Amino acid sequence: MSTTPVTPPPIRTSARSGLRDSVLGTRNLMTVAALGVVGSLLVVPLTYVSAIVAVSPRGVLVMCALMGAWMVPFLLPGVIVNKPGVFVVAGLVMGVVSAFLTPQGPAAIVSNLLGSVLVGAPIAVLLYRHWTWWAYLLSGAVFGGVNAMLYSTGFRVALTTQETVLGAIASVLSCWVAVGVCLLLRRALERTGLAVSR
Helix, strand or coil: CCCCCCCCCCCCCCCCHHHHHCCCCHHHHHHHHHHHHHHHHHHHHHHHHHHHHCCCHHHHHHHHHCHHHHHHHHHHHHHHECCCCHHHHHHHHHHHHHHHHCCCCCHHHHHHHHHHHHHHHHHHHCCCCCCCHHHHHHHHHHHHHHHHHHHHHHCCCCCCHHHHHHHHHHHHHHHHHHHHHHHHHHHHHHHCCCCCEC
C-alpha cells in the first residue's frame, strides 16, 4: 500500500504584508505620525519666534544658534523609526499641522517637507544603511548649514560675511547638540521598553 505525500495547504498572506517592514506599516506609520504631531509643538512656536526675532542681524544669529530646536522634530522620527521615507512622512505631518496653525498656510507644508529632506538627505545618500550618530551629524551639518544660509535671504536681513560664517557655525553646532538630544531620547525610550524600529 503506497502513500502519497500530503501537500500542506498554501499559507495565505495579505497583499499588504510587505508594508509591515516599511514606514507605511501600521505600527511605524502611527509612531511617525505621532512624532510628527508632537514635533509640531516645537515647529509652530518656533515659526512665530522666528518672525519676531529674525528682524536684525543679531536676531538672525540668535535664530541660527537655536537651529537645533528646529532640527529635533525633523530628526527624532528617523532616530526612532529607521525606515526609508520616515523623514518625509514626519515632515508632511508637521507641515499639515503648521498649515492650520501658522500664518504661512499651505506654504508651511512645503517648508516642512524641505526641512525633512535636508535632514534625510545624508541618510538617503548613504542608501539608508547607516542610522548612526555620525550619519546624524552629517544631517545636522546639512540642515544647519543650508538653513543658516537661507535665514538672511528668507527674512531679508543683510549680513556681513563674518556674520554669515558665524551664523553657519552656530547653526551647525546647535544641530549637533540636537543630535545628542535625539540620541538621549532614543536611549530613554529603549529603557522604558519601547523598541526602536530598524
